[in-house]
Amino acid sequence: MSTSVLQSPSPRPFLKWAGGKxxxxxxxxxxxxxxxxxxxxxxxxxxxxxxxxxxxxxxxxxxNAELVNAYRCVRDNVEELIESLEVHQRNHCSEYYYQIRQSNCISNTEKAARLIYLNKTCFNGLYRENSKGEFNVPIGKYKSPTICNPTLLRSVCAALQSAKISVxxxxxxxxxxxxxxxxxxxxxxxxxxxxxxxxxxxxxxxxxxxxxxxxxxxxxxxxxxxxxxxxxxxxxxxxxxxxxxxxxxxxxxxxxxxxxxxxxxxxxxxxxxxxxx
CATH class of the missing domain: 3.40.50.150 (Vaccinia Virus protein VP39)
Incomplete structure (x- = not known):
């Protein structure tokens, strides 16, 4: 009888990004x-x-300091980040989206979760800031967006372990x-x-x-x-x-x-x- 070995999934982008390859x-x-x-x-x-x-x-x-922070948090603190994203997943709706868009996060993990949440739910996954550096993209028309993908985030975490990441x-x-x-x-x-x-x-x-x-x-x-x-x-x-x-x-x-x-x-x-x- 043969046995199969489960392999870790290949890492791939965890954010939508304009011009992504x-x-x-x-x-x-x-x-x-x-x-x-x-x-x-x-x-x-x-x-x-x-x-x-x-x-x-x-x-x-x-x-982009917000982007760099998100990568660092996936690399260094992925489990706490997943917990924060699960909260966003449960609470997602139009009112919640604009509440989070206007919020000021304290910890780096909260900031990373906020960016990923907005990225997964905003119009076309578009990253755009106004002259004050504030994210200003409206909510997208998604019925049930996947905001938290623990398997993907953990594979990205593994891929980033030896990477130097900075602004x-x-x-x-x-x-x-x-x-x-x-x-x-x-x-x-x-x-x-x-x-x-x-x-x-x-x-x-x-x-x-x-x-x-x-x-x-x-x-x-x-x-x-x-x-x-x-x-x-x-x-x-x-x-x-x-x-x-x-x-x-x-x-x-x-x-x-x-x-x-x-x-x-x-x-x-x-x-x-x-x-x-």
Whole structure:
């Protein structure tokens, strides 16, 4: 008689995030470097690439302090976080949503639970802040959203155990990645394809054309060091010209965040690498 061994589920993003790469991973696989020792992701977001690669050593950063706190709490205090999310799951309704949206949490775990709860129940899973840094997205039209997924959170906790997680601007990567043993993946707010498609201000800190140019300089500096660098962005003339000295690959993606369903369709993006695989 044979016996089966239960395996831990593979980690995957525990947050919805604008521009998340979970559905694009299969297209990215041919472009990941074959060998590296340390993984760096300066625009963490949903972390889909990190969870797919599940590297032994990683440094994960973002300028969004609320996001970074959520990752740290999943890593360091997952059981208490699950307890808080179960409370949100039981109490969820429209009145409760707006009550929590306006609340001021005291502990880091409460703040993380609040972010995850709002993320799972707000409109389109969209993260947006006003000029004061306050989350201001209305409630979504979900009948029974899954707010607490203990199995997923515990698998994410395990994946994050060896990761360094901190609030940092993307330029700080220059103080860390230095050789061909390092792999850096940049997933910045995308350059808008048109004035009406601008969705770069996912927080009070916008990301404009000058920021894109600064990011390119960081990309080039890392490449000169021999670091393996990958970057995703919108497929437009500005980005193609900016990275014309590097390898530009096309990716087919879905436009998911749009107020009109008729405008949610397939669109090309670019995946830029500093190396040949």
């Amino acid at each position: 979970n559905k694009l991973i299969q297209q990215y696989i041919p472009y990941f470097p074959k060998r590296f020792k340390t993984y760096y992701e300066p625009f963490l977001g949903g972390g889909a690439v990190f969870f797919y690669l599940n590297p032994y050593s990683a440094t994960l950063t973002d300028i 940092r601007p993307f330029e700080d990567i220059l103080g860390y990645a230095s050789s061909s043993d390092d792999f850096v993946y940049f997933d910045p707010p995308y350059h808008p394809l048109s004035p009406t498609s601008n969705f770069t201000a996912y927080s009070r800190n916008s990301f404009n054309q000058n920021d894109q140019m600064r990011l390119k300089e960081v990309f080039a500096e890392l490449a000169d060091r021999g670091v393996k660098v990958m970057l995703s962005n919108s497929d437009c003339e500005f980005i193609r010209n900016l990275y014309s000295d590097f390898n530009i690959n096309l990716i087919s993606a879905s436009r998911l965040i749009n107020s009109k369903a008729s405008k949610r369709g397939r669109i090309s993006e670019v995946l830029i690498t500093s190396y040949q695989r």
